[in-house]
Amino acid sequence: KEQLALFRNHLKIKVYGTDIPNPFRSFEGLGKQYQVEPYLQRNILASGFKKPTPIQMQAIPVILHGRDIMAMAPTGSGKTMAFVLPILHDLKGPEKVGYRAVIISPTRELATQASIYINAKESPNSSGSIFNQIKKLSVGRKFKVCMLTKATAATQGQAPHLRQKYDILISTPLRLVHAIQQEKMELDQYVSHKLLEQGFLEQTDEIFAACSHPSLQKSLFSATLPSGVEALANTFMRSPIRIVIGSKNA
């Protein structure tokens, strides 16, 4: 127990909450402990990731245990993989039943990803966008990912029969609210995860109202967590575990 405290301390991992799963130390160890499928292990290695970053060490076991999470870690610290890996692990493989995971991310970040989406086949290694990291980590499984942004066509992925073929939805907050309100998209039908990144707060009420399904697991990853956001997140999460990496916001 003392060793665990030292280990977290050394990596500047702060944790708050009850029954917090231990951090893992290597991707090999993670694979053994959580039966992560070999294809995911291979893709991690193929990405050139030799060892997990601190946020990955602590956040991935928490999500794999089915717990809600609020995670703060600096930009560039590997947050994307920390939620993409557990989603892919949980979804197992593609199914034609509609979105089973929803990732919400700010407009600014998705704007750069839209062009990567189009060029995904030509430049699989360009940058660490959410879409790209899903593509890299899911090689060998034909997951279908739908991107909803202001720039994408209004109809894309919206009609129920179109939605069916997708496994994962990536959306901006505004676009998702539009889909919920105007197109009567029901999030609680198939969604098993809901992952939020910073910058979504303006539209939270509608999004949370559409995510009332009790089995929905929720994660919030951000570089900072203003106290107002934390209070709000606490109202819709079930006994969340809070993780803070680095000295900020401690």
Ligand code: ADP
């Ligand atoms: P954040 O979301 O925290 O801003 P990213 O998830 O975009 O950070 O990761 C930043 C960069 O680090 C990306 O290029 C990503 O591919 C890379 N990266 C993520 N995890 C690892 C790892 N375990 N080892 C090496 N590089 C990693």
